[in-house]
Each structure stands twice: as structure tokens, then as C-alpha cells.
Amino acid sequence: MRFSQMFIPTLREVPAEAEIISHQLMLRAGLMRKQASGVYSFLPLGLRTLKKIEKIIREEMDRAGAQELLMSALLPAESYKESGRWEVFGPEMFRLKDRNNREFCLGPTHEEIFTETMKSIRSYRALPMILYQIQTKYRDERRPRFGVMRSREFIMKDAYSFDRDEAGLDASYQRMAEAYHRIFDRLKLKYKVVEADTGAMGGSGSQEFMVTSEVGEAVMAYCEACGYAANEEKAQCSVPQADTQEALPVERIHTPQVRTIEELTTFLSCSPKQFAKTLIYRADGSLVAAMVRGDRELNEIKLMNALKCNELEMADAESVQQVTRAQVGFAGPVALGIRIIADHEVAAAVNLIVGANETDYHLKNVTFGRDFQAEVHDIRSITPEDPCPRCGKTISLTRGIEVGHIFKLGTKYTRALGCNYLDETGTERPMVMGCYGIGLNRSMAAIIEQNNDENGIIWPMAVAPYHVIIVPVNVLDETVMKTAEDLYKVLQKAHVEVILDDRNERPGVKFKDADLIGIPIRINIGKKASEGLVEFKYRENRQAIELTVQEAIDKITAEVKAIE
Numbered sequence: 001m002r003f004s005q006m007f008i009p010t011l012r013e014v015p016a017e018a019e020i021i022s023h024q025l026m027l028r029a030g031l032m033r034k035q036a037s038g039v040y041s042f043l044p045l046g047l048r049t050l051k052k053i054e055k056i057i058r059e060e061m062d063r064a065g066a067q068e069l070l071m072s073a074l075l076p077a078e079s080y081k082e083s084g085r086w087e088v089f090g091p092e093m094f095r096l097k098d099r100n101n102r103e104f105c106l107g108p109t110h111e112e113i114f115t116e117t118m119k120s121i122r123s124y125r126a127l128p129m130i131l132y133q134i135q136t137k138y139r140d141e142r143r144p145r146f147g148v149m150r151s152r153e154f155i156m157k158d159a160y161s162f163d164r165d166e167a168g169l170d171a172s173y174q175r176m177a178e179a180y181h182r183i184f185d186r187l188k189l190k191y192k193v194v195e196a197d198t199g200a201m202g203g204s205g206s207q208e209f210m211v212t213s214e215v216g217e218a219v220m221a222y223c224e225a226c227g228y229a230a231n232e233e234k235a236q237c238s239v240p241q242a243d244t245q246e247a248l249p250v251e252r253i254h255t256p257q258v259r260t261i262e263e264l265t266t267f268l269s270c271s272p273k274q275f276a277k278t279l280i281y282r283a284d285g286s287l288v289a290a291m292v293r294g295d296r297e298l299n300e301i302k303l304m305n306a307l308k309c310n311e312l313e314m315a316d317a318e319s320v321q322q323v324t325r326a327q328v329g330f331a332g333p334v335a336l337g338i339r340i341i342a343d344h345e346v347a348a349a350v351n352l353i354v355g356a357n358e359t360d361y362h363l364k365n366v367t368f369g370r371d372f373q374a375e376v377h378d379i380r381s382i383t384p385e386d387p388c389p390r391c392g393k394t395i396s397l398t399r400g401i402e403v404g405h406i407f408k409l410g411t412k413y414t415r416a417l418g419c420n421y422l423d424e425t426g427t428e429r430p431m432v433m434g435c436y437g438i439g440l441n442r443s444m445a446a447i448i449e450q451n452n453d454e455n456g457i458i459w460p461m462a463v464a465p466y467h468v469i470i471v472p473v474n475v476l477d478e479t480v481m482k483t484a485e486d487l488y489k490v491l492q493k494a495h496v497e498v499i500l501d502d503r504n505e506r507p508g509v510k511f512k513d514a515d516l517i518g519i520p521i522r523i524n525i526g527k528k529a530s531e532g533l534v535e536f537k538y539r540e541n542r543q544a545i546e547l548t549v550q551e552a553i554d555k556i557t558a559e560v561k562a563i564e
């Protein structure tokens with residue numbers, strides 16, 4: 001393609017709304033445009049990369065024996081009501097009604113519909129079966145952000161396996177895990193596979209493929225010593241030994257205008273470890289209190305699992321004031337009158353400082369069991385001070401972007417929707433199911449997060465929108481242009497995806513654009529064209545090398561062949 005004819009609306013300025021590199025570069029390099037919050041259009045360069053990611057995923061899914069089909073995005077409510085997820089998804093599900101007032105949603109994920117479809121299979125002989133699609137999903141995220149990292153419309157590869165029994169599921173799950181390794185290896189991503197929480201979805205096992213990145217929204221814990229890796233929700237914190245200090249009598253202390261942990265530690269000049277935070281939540285409509293030590297972070301997913309609730313949010317100020325009979329900032333567990341979930345560390349401690357449920361007062365020397373009761377669970381986030389849950393050595397934390405998720409669902413959906421098969425003896429049994437997702441747009445953003453420099457994107461060859469860009473330094477020089485045009489034709493014939501930058505622009509402008517859009521190989525054609533020489537430059541290297549035209553052609557075709 002000739003650059004002069006291409007639709008590549010690059011931007012010089014960093015768009016203000018884009019906080020992370022991939023989002024900035026996807027806008028600046030003209031890969032996509034924003035339509036609305038969390039909704040993006042893909043432009044030609046972006047679409048080419050997206051299609052390549054799609055192709056790699058499709059090849060590996062097919063290789064693993066999965067069969068592709070395509071479901072609609074507009075889905076009737078009935079199956080979601082039968083499975084219970086019409087409620088569970090809550091405001092995250094886009095809902096609409098047709099002209100006859102029939103309820104629909106825009107599919108957030110398709111477990112129900114695949115399960116319905118599989119009801120056409122009756123015999124055990126047809127199992128196992130893995131079906132997948134590459135299709136658009138919709139989720140009305142509360143806070144769409146980071147471009148396509150967390151968007152409201154996105155393309156997902158979702159696969160579903162159906163087996164006769166748990167052993168069959170284990171084998172299908174393993175097959176998908178191996179396919180995922182091949183996919184993310186081919187996408188040139190650096191990733192970790194972590195144990196994930198099965199949470200509200202139920203199920204017996206789950207792993208996430210996490211691309212390591214500082215801008216990742218997820219925190220994962222891993223152990224260099226034994227290889228343990230889990231996401232923050234799953235990584236268990238050790239249960240501390242009970243404090244053996246003597247429990248002192250409770251004291252009421254005056255703490256005027258002291259609400260936050262920082263203000264308290266300063267005011268009472270002591271460590272945040274001596275405090276317990278009491279946080280008031282609304283869980284499926286009811287108020288509950290959750291307690292963690294002052295220096296710890298509460299993990300809301302762990303709390304949701306402990307409560308077995310579907311929806312959890314911080315209670316509003318009015319509710320907090322009602323239940324604590326005090327201003328916000330003075331909540332505590334003593335005589336609180338609502339369900340309390342306390343972290344193990346809170347239960348193990350004695351002589352804690354907590355809110356007094358009275359404005360401007362705290363209580364000192366409060367001890368679990370004597371002064372208040374609570375359900376005790378692991379509800380805090382793991383820290384680098386915690387030992388590895390498996391081997392006890394040091395644990396490390398890092399941030400990651402979840403690009404893939406594999407999940408053993410079991411019979412949750414097949415039982416709910418009556419998806420049964422007949423076994424060898426003619427007995428009806430529910431199929432045993434697994435589900436397997438990959439976010440395509442997010443994978444693309446993750447590749448950019450791991451492959452960029454101050455000048456722009458550095459696409460790996462396998463997913464680059466084009467393999468090569470030819471840059472004639474002076475388009476008015478006949479020899480230069482003839483060399484460029486000839487090379488362009490030869491490469492096209494060799495099925496190399498090539499851009500010819502035929503614009504009458506300064507070389508600096510062309511080089512800048514080529515770097516920004518990240519084409520892996522650049523061929524500069526200058527004065528030495530008259531001697532049959534061109535410059536060959538990899539996007540990731542600073543230095544160009546001088547080659548004859550034929551050497552350049554051989555090197556390019558070899559590089560392109562290597563990705564096939």
C-alpha cells in the first residue's frame with residue numbers, strides 16, 4: 001500500500017484522556033478512535049493487527065480440536081434467567097426490549113447460549129466437544145478506562161468444553177491450557193499463569209494468563225522458590241498465631257476530628273498495626289461490617305466470597321451514620337448490631353484500637369471474643385511480608401493484565417439448563433463443562449505495553465499491521481524512486497506486507513511516522529541507490545545496516561517466513 005493513499009490519522013499530541021502508554025499509542029498511531037466512554041472503532045492499521053491476533057488464536061484453537069461457530073450478540077433473557085445470571089450480572093449487563101416488550105441483553109459472555117445449543121447432542125459418543133467463537137461482547141463497566149484494557153464493547157474468543165465426567169473436563173482443560181501457551185507465545189507476550197479465584201461462578205479450578213505490566217489492574221503473588229503463582233483474590237494469607245499479651249480493660253478515648261488511620265497514628269503516636277479498621281458495606285442489600293488491621297488492605301473479592309454475595313459496595317454515608325449512630329470515621333465492632341466479618345489478624349490480636357460508634361471517640365484495648373463477636377475469614381490482600389502459602393518462603397507481588405482465563409465450570413450451567421447426555425447404560429447425566437476466554441483488544445493493548453519506546457510502537461513481526469515500510473528519502477530523485485518502486489513490487493510478489501512511503505515529506509517526518517506506527521523493518525532508500533545499496537533497519541535497533549537490494553529482499557523474506 002502507498003502511504004499517500006492510506007488512512008493513518010496519526011496525532012502529534014498525546015490525547016489528554018489517555019493515561020497509559022498503550023492507550024496513548026493506539027490513538028496517536030491512528031489504530032483506533034473513541035466513540036463513547038469505553039467504546040472504540042478500529043481503523044485500518046488497528047484492524048490489521050486485530051485480525052492477525054484473531055488468526056493466531058483461531059489456528060491454535062483449531063489445532064487443539066475446537067470447532068468454531070458464531071452466536072449472536074443480541075440474546076433473549078430466558079436462558080440467563082434460568083441460570084440466575086440475569087440477576088447476578090446486575091447493572092453490568094446491557095439490557096433492552098424489542099417492540100413486543102420481550103427482554104434481551106447484549107451478551108456479556110455466552111455460557112448459557114452454548115449450553116442451550118449443546119442440548120442437540122444426546123449421545124456420550126459425541127463427547128468430548130469443544131466449541132468456540134470470536135465475537136463481540138458487551139459489559140456496562142462502572143469505570144471504563146485505559147482504552148481497550150477495560151472497555152464496554154470488546155472482542156473475545158470464548159470457548160466451552162463439554163465432557164462426560166470430571167476426568168474428561170480435566171483433559172479438555174489441559175488441552176486448552178496448552179493452546180493458550182502457544183497463543184501467548186506466538187503473540188510474543190511475557191506472561192505468568194496464576195491460580196485464580198472461582199468465586200461466584202462456582203467451579204473447581206481456574207487459571208488466569210497474566211501479562212506482566214506495571215499498568216495492570218490485577219495484582220499477582222508469586223514465589224520464585226516453588227513456582228506458586230496466584231492472583232490477589234486467590235492468594236491466601238497465613239493465619240497468625242494468637243497474641244498472648246494480657247487483654248487489658250477497654251478504655252474510651254477522646255479523639256476529636258481524628259478519622260483516618262494516618263490521623264489516628266499521629267494523634268496516638270502508635271503503629272497502624274494496633275488499629276482495626278471497621279468498614280461498612282452493603283452486600284446484596286444488607287449492611288455488613290468488615291474488619292482488617294490498620295496497615296492492611298481489605299480485598300473485596302475475598303469479602304464477597306466470605307459473604308457469598310453477588311453485589312458488594314461501600315455503604316453510603318447516611319447508612320454508615322445510621323448503623324454506627326456516629327459520623328463517618330468512627331465505626332467499630334463493639335455493640336454494632338450488624339453482621340461482622342473479621343480478618344484472621346484482627347481475631348488473633350488483643351488490645352486493639354477501634355472506632356467507638358460515637359463521634360470523636362475511639363476504644364482502646366478491644367479484643368475479639370471478649371468485646372465483640374465476628375465471623376473470621378481471610379479477607380485481606382496478601383503483602384510482600386507474607387510467606388508463600390505453599391512453601392513458606394518469601395512471596396513477591398507484581399502487577400498484570402489479564403488476557404486469558406480458563407475455568408472448570410462443572411455442571412453449574414448444564415444442570416440449570418438441563419443439558420444432559422445418555423451414557424453407555426442409557427442413563428441421563430449432565431455434561432461437565434469448562435469455559436475459556438481470551439480478550440483480543442486487551443491482548444493487543446498488552447502487546448503494545450510490552451513493546452514500545454519513546455518514539456512509538458515496536459510490533460512483533462507476527463502481529464504487525466505491515467512487515468516492512470520502504471522510505472525513499474527523496475521522492476523527486478528518479479533513481480531513488482525507481483529503486484523503491486522496484487523493491488515494492490518484488491516484496492508484494494513475495495507476499496510481504498509492505499508500505500511504500502511515497503509522500504513528498506522530509507525524511508525526518510517519514511521516519512517519525514514509521515517509528516510511531518511500529519513497522520518491524522524499515523528500508524531507507526537514499527543517494528546510494530545509484531550504487532544498488534539500501535539501508536536495512538529493525539524498528540527495535542538504533543543502527544541501520546547497508547545492504548544490496550537483493551540482500552535486503554532475502555533478509556526480509558526470511559524474517560517474514562520465520563513467523564509462519
Ligand SMILES: [Zn+2]
Nearest residue numbers: 223226388391
Ligand atoms: Zn513457594
